[in-house]
Amino acid sequence: MAVCSAYTTQSLNSTCSISTPAKTHLGFHQKQVVFYRRSSKRGGSGSSSGPCVITCSAGDSQTVVIGLAADSGCGKSTFMRRLTSVFGGAAEPPKGGNPDSNTLISDMTTVICLDDYHSLDRTGRKEKGVTALDPRANDFDLMYEQVKAIKSGVAVDKPIYNHVTGLLDPPELIKPPKILVIEGLHPMFDERVRDLLDFSIYLDISNEVKFAWKIQRDLTLLKTLQRDMAERGHSLESIKASIEARKPDFDAYIDPQKKYADAVIEVLPTQLIPDDNEGKVLRVRLIMKEGVKHFSPVYLFDEGSTISWIPCGRKLTCSYPGIKFHYGPDTYFGNEVSILEMDGQFDRLDELIYVESHLSNISTKFYGEVTQQMLKHADFPGSNNGTGLFQTIVGLKIRDLYEQITSSKTAAPLEATKA
Ligand SMILES: Nc1ncnc2c1ncn2[C@@H]1O[C@H](COP(=O)(O)OP(=O)(O)OP(=O)(O)O)[C@@H](O)[C@H]1O
Numbered sequence: 001m002a003v004c005s006a007y008t009t010q011s012l013n014s015t016c017s018i019s020t021p022a023k024t025h026l027g028f029h030q031k032q033v034v035f036y037r038r039s040s041k042r043g044g045s046g047s048s049s050g051p052c053v054i055t056c057s058a059g060d061s062q063t064v065v066i067g068l069a070a071d072s073g074c075g076k077s078t079f080m081r082r083l084t085s086v087f088g089g090a091a092e093p094p095k096g097g098n099p100d101s102n103t104l105i106s107d108m109t110t111v112i113c114l115d116d117y118h119s120l121d122r123t124g125r126k127e128k129g130v131t132a133l134d135p136r137a138n139d140f141d142l143m144y145e146q147v148k149a150i151k152s153g154v155a156v157d158k159p160i161y162n163h164v165t166g167l168l169d170p171p172e173l174i175k176p177p178k179i180l181v182i183e184g185l186h187p188m189f190d191e192r193v194r195d196l197l198d199f200s201i202y203l204d205i206s207n208e209v210k211f212a213w214k215i216q217r218d219l220t221l222l223k224t225l226q227r228d229m230a231e232r233g234h235s236l237e238s239i240k241a242s243i244e245a246r247k248p249d250f251d252a253y254i255d256p257q258k259k260y261a262d263a264v265i266e267v268l269p270t271q272l273i274p275d276d277n278e279g280k281v282l283r284v285r286l287i288m289k290e291g292v293k294h295f296s297p298v299y300l301f302d303e304g305s306t307i308s309w310i311p312c313g314r315k316l317t318c319s320y321p322g323i324k325f326h327y328g329p330d331t332y333f334g335n336e337v338s339i340l341e342m343d344g345q346f347d348r349l350d351e352l353i354y355v356e357s358h359l360s361n362i363s364t365k366f367y368g369e370v371t372q373q374m375l376k377h378a379d380f381p382g383s384n385n386g387t388g389l390f391q392t393i394v395g396l397k398i399r400d401l402y403e404q405i406t407s408s409k410t411a412a413p414l415e416a417t418k419a
């Protein structure tokens with residue numbers, strides 16, 4: 001291994017870091033690693049017994065890494081569709097690649113699914129008697145090395161977990177995007193991976209709601225397959241059994257990650273209907289950590305005050321059971337947070353502008369942008385309640401965070417030049 005000291009760089013704007021030579025067993029992509037010839041007499045004393053590697057990413061293509069954690073079937077894909085829409089352009093699987101790829105690429109974002117780091121396939125897990133939620137079924141070393149590589153501008157060959165076959169497929173090439181989202185069961189589980197995140201989100205869906213969503217999804221699937229009632233009954237039991245079987249590992253390995261999240265979207269049954277167990281009307285809480293770099297929590301009316309607001313009346317149509325907002329400071333796992341809560345659902349999405357105009361720090365670029373985004377995706381699940389509203393707002397906050405990070409990176413060399 002050579003000692004690296006002085007190198008030429010391709011562009012003044014580049015941010016460069018010295019790394020060890022590409023390690024193919026970790027899937028680093030050799031082609032993306034840039035080799036530079038030693039150019040300067042000054043500092044050129046390093047021995048040159050082997051290849052030195054500099055990996056460069058242009059100043060304007062810094063990869064910002066976002067983590068999104070949730071159990072399976074808890075709305076990660078829906079959230080990702082809202083997020084990528086905020087940046088413009090549709091997200092699609094890699095062109096010409098594996099049709100069962102879990103990756104989604106748009107102009108600005110690449111979303112990778114952490115299921116791809118399962119180290120045991122479906123049969124392997126069955127043989128060992130572990131679930132996919134168990135850390136022993138996942139390769140955190142590879143996850144860390146590859147996310148770190150992408151963040152520093154190096155492409156990787158990431159494995160693919162095929163949900164259709166339950167097997168690990170040959171890897172796919174992931175090039176460093178402007179924004180990398182790692183979504184799945186464990187983005188905040190491993191401390192090394194956690195430290196690479198510029199922002200983290202946890203979707204906390206209560207058991208009652210999770211169950212209602214699963215049934216809804218599976219019954220829709222069954223309906224399209226035109227199965228009979230007997231099979232539907234069987235399916236209900238198996239959905240229940242699968243949720244129960246996952247619960248111990250969910251409680252042990254997934255749920256504890258929420259204490260690390262910068263924002264948590266908590267989804268609970270409504271409090272507006274006494275003893276509601278339908279799970280259709282939802283109470284949704286956006287829990288926002290204070291003091292996170294490049295992130296200022298959203299507030300209602302007056303920052304730091306405690307406020308309850310029923311907006312129904314002349315400007316917002318509400319049918320039973322109505323809509324109730326709450327905002328205020330709180331603590332969450334020992335951290336200071338602000339919590340914005342919405343219970344109930346909108347009758348008319350265009351009237352959301354009335355609510356939007358009373359929210360501050362929502363990082364919109366123009367008046368009504370939240371409402372516009374919500375109307376654009378009115379057919380997505382949760383568009384008439386706090387899940388859609390808060391996912392959209394978090395998407396705008398991530399855009400803002402990205403712009404702040406990239407502008408501070410490009411401003412830094414300028415400041416240094418001035419000094
Ligand atoms: N906000 C919501 N309101 C109502 N139902 C929802 C909401 N979000 C998701 N769902 C239901 O849950 C299902 C799963 O949503 P989605 O595919 O976004 O979750 P996921 O976490 O990506 O799932 P998976 O892990 O299985 O890929 C949807 O088909 C829908 O039925």
Ligand SMILES: O=C(CO)[C@H](O)[C@H](O)COP(=O)(O)O
Binds near residue numbers: 072
């Ligand atoms: O918790 C999950 C995350 O999506 C899946 O259950 C896990 O990835 C295993 O997938 P499959 O059930 O398709 O073998």
